[in-house]
Amino acid sequence: MPDWCHPITTALDQRRTPCKVFFRDDDAGWEDRRLFALLDLFARHGVAIDLAVIPAALTPALANALLQRIGRHGRNGIGVHQHGHTHVNHETQGRKCEFGASRDYAAQRESIESGHGVLVASFGSLADRIFTPPWNRCTADTERALRDLGFAALSRDVTARPLEGATISEIPVAVDWCKLHPAGAAPQALAARIGDALAVEHCGIMLHHAVMDDADLALLDQLLPLLRRHPMCRCVAMKDLLSGERLTAEPSAAAP
Numbered sequence: 001m002p003d004w005c006h007p008i009t010t011a012l013d014q015r016r017t018p019c020k021v022f023f024r025d026d027d028a029g030w031e032d033r034r035l036f037a038l039l040d041l042f043a044r045h046g047v048a049i050d051l052a053v054i055p056a057a058l059t060p061a062l063a064n065a066l067l068q069r070i071g072r073h074g075r076n077g078i079g080v081h082q083h084g085h086t087h088v089n090h091e092t093q094g095r096k097c098e099f100g101a102s103r104d105y106a107a108q109r110e111s112i113e114s115g116h117g118v119l120v121a122s123f124g125s126l127a128d129r130i131f132t133p134p135w136n137r138c139t140a141d142t143e144r145a146l147r148d149l150g151f152a153a154l155s156r157d158v159t160a161r162p163l164e165g166a167t168i169s170e171i172p173v174a175v176d177w178c179k180l181h182p183a184g185a186a187p188q189a190l191a192a193r194i195g196d197a198l199a200v201e202h203c204g205i206m207l208h209h210a211v212m213d214d215a216d217l218a219l220l221d222q223l224l225p226l227l228r229r230h231p232m233c234r235c236v237a238m239k240d241l242l243s244g245e246r247l248t249a250e251p252s253a254a255a256p
């Protein structure tokens, strides 16, 4: 076991029931070459990965490439769901938000609905009815629009404030890989956070392939087999965490 993984194995060793771990990679549509390198890595280790796809950035070539990979590795290997339609900030002040207070229910609903149309046209029923807002931020109007459009879940940061009146399922991420492991940094802070996040029932790890370098992939190359083999860890897809859905078996390892 690599030294940096010590907090992670310690956290898992202390569990009595398996922790369900998922990886959410944001911004599919940007930097395809890096996306494919990440997907190759996850396929090699037989670990599921969920892609938050930017509908406006989804080219036919990328959609076809993802469909081919889903065909090879199965739906439990790669999940696709909806990210912000154009991934642009609409706020004039404060923190960046595509689905923030500057846009009302009608504007947000139209944006989500048109983005959903793009994903369904490309992936059909393979598109999971999960929504990840850019920067993990949205409003109560976003949640209401998602419910009205039949979405099953919203994925934000685990520290995000509850939304007023919200009833949709949430699948939060607890680890921001790129923030915890900036270029050139040692992986200790990242490992400590993952270890902390493994103390609860679900552990969501957020990736951003577009800004991840070879050092990030090398760490994942060490982490994934550890998670996959540990008896107190189950690597799952986000859709497996939706209530009423069965917990599917891990995908088998296969060459990309």
Ligand SMILES: [Zn+2]
Residues within 6 Å of the ligand: 026, 027, 083, 087, 134, 135
């Ligand atoms: Zn994003």
